[in-house]
Amino acid sequence: MLDRIDARILMELQRDAAQTQRDLAEKVGLSQNACWRRIRNLQERGILIGQTVRIDREALNHGLVVFAMIRTRKHSADWLKLFRAHVLSIPDITEFHRIGGDYDYMLKIVTTDMKSYDRIYQRLIEKLELDAVTSYFSMETIAENRPIEF
Amino acid sequence: MLDRIDARILMELQRDAAQTQRDLAEKVGLSQNACWRRIRNLQERGILIGQTVRIDREALNHGLVVFAMIRTRKHSADWLKLFRAHVLSIPDITEFHRIGGDYDYMLKIVTTDMKSYDRIYQRLIEKLELDAVTSYFSMETIAENRPIEF
């Protein structure tokens, strides 16, 4: 699927996508052109799907991270569709997983402070009959968005 | 702290950091030059701290996401230091938070399948006396790494 060089390219790009193809090519032991072709290939195969910037949340007063575990009460297809749309309509929710175990869904919420979090929480539960919501507040983000090795 | 235009620039860059400054400048209603000056400013203020690529995990057989909640037994400074180093030494752990509530830490683990996850889990607990570990398996990643609004 991926050879060693592709894996190294992905690793380097996760670390720093702003570096020039020439620097990257040198690191993985290729010419700039060969490196560019591999990157284009990874894009065409749908493996590389874009670039984003890393932002220092704390510098912008978005230091509060909360993980909310949700147990739902209703399980009809219609209700679940509404539930998903409602969750996705809240921009401060940066991650949304359907999980197994004691709870059904898990959200990651990023915002400024408790007051703001409470507004989001109220908005989240206002129109939905939920069975239980447990919130875990991150006291310290030790690592986030670490690169994946392939 | 940030005016509207900076916020729009950050939003656009989160969405697509590969677009040219000309396109970006046009979207936010600035000249290319002014846009560049703002971006450099955001970098100098430590707000923009880099660029990374978005990768389709599923296309690379990394579709398994697990959230592990951990309650620790020991709480001495030395032990906690070892604990952190040990967690960070495992590359498949992409997120690591100290949390409040029933548990003390929460990990996000990304890997290929159950067998691989079990290896990571064994490695995680082998040298550490933990009080409790609860794993929530993501059955479906509905949203991940969504842009933050400022």
Next chain:
DNA sequence: CGTGAAAGATGCGGCAC
């Protein structure tokens, strides 16, 4: 903040092996 411009760096593609 805008315009204009200039220099250098970069992405991209063709071509040969």
Next chain:
DNA sequence: GTGCCGCATCTTTCACG
């Protein structure tokens, strides 16, 4: 697949209004 080379484009920086 790879490397070499050139062109068009882009970033980066400047002066000036």
